[in-house]
Amino acid sequence: MKLQMKMKPMLKYTTSCLYFLLVTTFVFSQSETIDATPKTATDSIVFQDKYGLRFGADLSKLGRTAFETDYSGFEINADYRLGKHLYIAGELGFEEKTTKTDYLDASAKGNYFKAGIDYNLYNNWLGMENLIVSGLRFGVSQFSQTRERYTVYDTNSQTWSQIQNNESMEFSGLTAAWVELIFGIKAELFNNLFLGFNVQLKARISEKRPDNFENLYIPGFGRTYDSSKVGTGFSYNISYLLPIYKKARVQKQETKEDEEALDE
Amino acid sequence: MLYFWKKELKFFMKNISFLWIVVLLIACEPDDVCSENTQTTSRLVIEFFDIGNLENTKTVGGLFAVAIDPQGNELAISGEIVSSRDKITLPLNGTENQSQFKLYNNYSVVNDVIQGNPDIITVAYSTTPVYVSRACGYKNVFNIQGFSIESDSDLWMINTEISVNEVTNENETHVKIYH
Numbered sequence: 001m002k003l004q005m006k007m008k009p010m011l012k013y014t015t016s017c018l019y020f021l022l023v024t025t026f027v028f029s030q031s032e033t034i035d036a037t038p039k040t041a042t043d044s045i046v047f048q049d050k051y052g053l054r055f056g057a058d059l060s061k062l063g064r065t066a067f068e069t070d071y072s073g074f075e076i077n078a079d080y081r082l083g084k085h086l087y088i089a090g091e092l093g094f095e096e097k098t099t100k101t102d103y104l105d106a107s108a109k110g111n112y113f114k115a116g117i118d119y120n121l122y123n124n125w126l127g128m129e130n131l132i133v134s135g136l137r138f139g140v141s142q143f144s145q146t147r148e149r150y151t152v153y154d155t156n157s158q159t160w161s162q163i164q165n166n167e168s169m170e171f172s173g174l175t176a177a178w179v180e181l182i183f184g185i186k187a188e189l190f191n192n193l194f195l196g197f198n199v200q201l202k203a204r205i206s207e208k209r210p211d212n213f214e215n216l217y218i219p220g221f222g223r224t225y226d227s228s229k230v231g232t233g234f235s236y237n238i239s240y241l242l243p244i245y246k247k248a249r250v251q252k253q254e255t256k257e258d259e260e261a262l263d264e
Numbered sequence: 265m266l267y268f269w270k271k272e273l274k275f276f277m278k279n280i281s282f283l284w285i286v287v288l289l290i291a292c293e294p295d296d297v298c299s300e301n302t303q304t305t306s307r308l309v310i311e312f313f314d315i316g317n318l319e320n321t322k323t324v325g326g327l328f329a330v331a332i333d334p335q336g337n338e339l340a341i342s343g344e345i346v347s348s349r350d351k352i353t354l355p356l357n358g359t360e361n362q363s364q365f366k367l368y369n370n371y372s373v374v375n376d377v378i379q380g381n382p383d384i385i386t387v388a389y390s391t392t393p394v395y396v397s398r399a400c401g402y403k404n405v406f407n408i409q410g411f412s413i414e415s416d417s418d419l420w421m422i423n424t425e426i427s428v429n430e431v432t433n434e435n436e437t438h439v440k441i442y443h
Contacts, residue, residue: 085274101296103401119273152393153298153400154305156355158342159331163358163404165393212395226397 047126048246051081054194056239058093063236070098070107073219077237079118084249087118089135095219103151104216110143112220114180126249128188129241133198135182141220144172145210171210176218178204178231192241202231298400303433305403307353308387311437315422321350322443324420326380328371329354332364346371353434354387358404362388369420369443383421384414387439389431406431411439 058075065072075093082088091114098107116137122130147170152163184198202221209215217223222231298304314322328346331339331354341355346368357363364386371380388410393402408429413421423442431438 099398101398101401103298104398150393150401152305152358152402152404153396154355154358154404156305156307156342159339159355160333160357160359160363165402212393214395214398216398226399 046248049084049249050129050192050241050243051247052242052244054079054081054239054241056194056196056237058091058235058237060234060236061093061095070100072096075235075237077239079239085120087120088116089118089137090115091137091220093220097217097219097223098148099216099223103153105148105150106145106213106216107148108143108145108215108217108219110141110174110219112139112141112143112218114139114220116180118182130188131186131194131196133182133184133186133196135180135184135198137180137182137200139178139180139202139220141176141218143174143176143219144170145174145213145215145217146170147213171213174208174210174215176204176207176215176221178202178221184235186239192243194239194241196235196237196239198235198237200233200235202233204229204231296399298397302396302400303403304396304400305358306405306431306433307355308406308408308431308439309434309437310352310354310439310441312350312352313440313442315442318442323348323350324369324443326368326370326372327352328368328380330366330368331355331357332366332384333357334360338366341365351437356387356389356391356404356406356431358391361390361409362386367421381418381420383416383419385421385424386410386412386414388412408438 055076055078058073058077061073061075065074073093073095075091077089077091079087079089092112094111096107096109098105114137116135118131118133118135120131121134122132124130146168148168149164149166152165154162157163180200180202182198182200184196186194186196189195204218204221204224207215207218215224218231222233224231312322312324314320325348326346327349329341329344329352331341333339352367354363354365364384366382366384368378368380368382371378373379387408389406389408392405392407394405395401396403408426408431411424411426413419413424421441421443425440425442426438427440428436428438
């Protein structure tokens, strides 16, 4: 049991490493492809890129709600394309999570909102709309925490007896704010329907702590750590693109040189 | 649109993945186990002083303590052994607002009969649970309200003094006993 729990973060870490490797390979191979194109091409190719509003839901939170007894949550997400690579994006969600340790049982419950930008690192072939997303978010959460039980930690409790308090106590009106880095992919499965995966790294800026207690779990941020303000998360999501207008993407030699210059 | 900082943005967004790896390595540390170095519920520290010279500590020969529960039964204190010393630490009962202890001077057992001079002390206090961490939960902090010696015909303790009211750690002396 203990081993499994230790394995989980390790697995997460390994997966993110894999993604990292995968993505860097993509980026490098892309610039090579551009180099290989014959410089004699003079014709411009024009293709229509779709611009619009994409909205969807987090599948992993639905899955966890169904299979984990101490978790329930839901998240909807949306993004709007601003430029060739840039999107404004946001998420709105609800989470409830029970944390149990040997000496403490507590549950956190609340809503959160995240807003920011997504940047597409992937240079698509003409007519394709896939994304390798690198994103930035600012997140806020409003929640409450209920302490269900605690045991007084006393290394000398053998003499008298261990003291346990089963009185449920609610701490409401708690808030937290954080910044978040996102890294993931979004692939177009069918026309305008996307399936995505991303990992999130968060740094807490501020939080309102309950009196004589702490925030063990913050909706949207995830579990907290004693020694740092860092948090992690992941998401599998499905989304649908509602195209609003189309914009021509002109692929000509000049652009390629520009991109090379940008890529350095 | 956003043209002038396009290059910087692109560079930054590409390198976010590097940042990821670095921070993940730092963030991976366990804090679900309560460390032994964490200060949790503290015991009461009593130090013995010389009634003839109030500044000096004075060793109590063959000192041994047992706890007395609210029903008057004697309870063994874990880790307590007979020894000559000038300091003793006693666990306080967190479910009551007072604890009683029987402190023996020159304790010994001869033919199943306890020898030595027992004095009974009573500590009165208020208890506050204070949050420590996710792994350790809460600890009790005691605030000493009173300290008394139960009178008997042969007292070896002469006077007492509370020096620190808040029992938060075992590095300081909370009560002084003069003998």
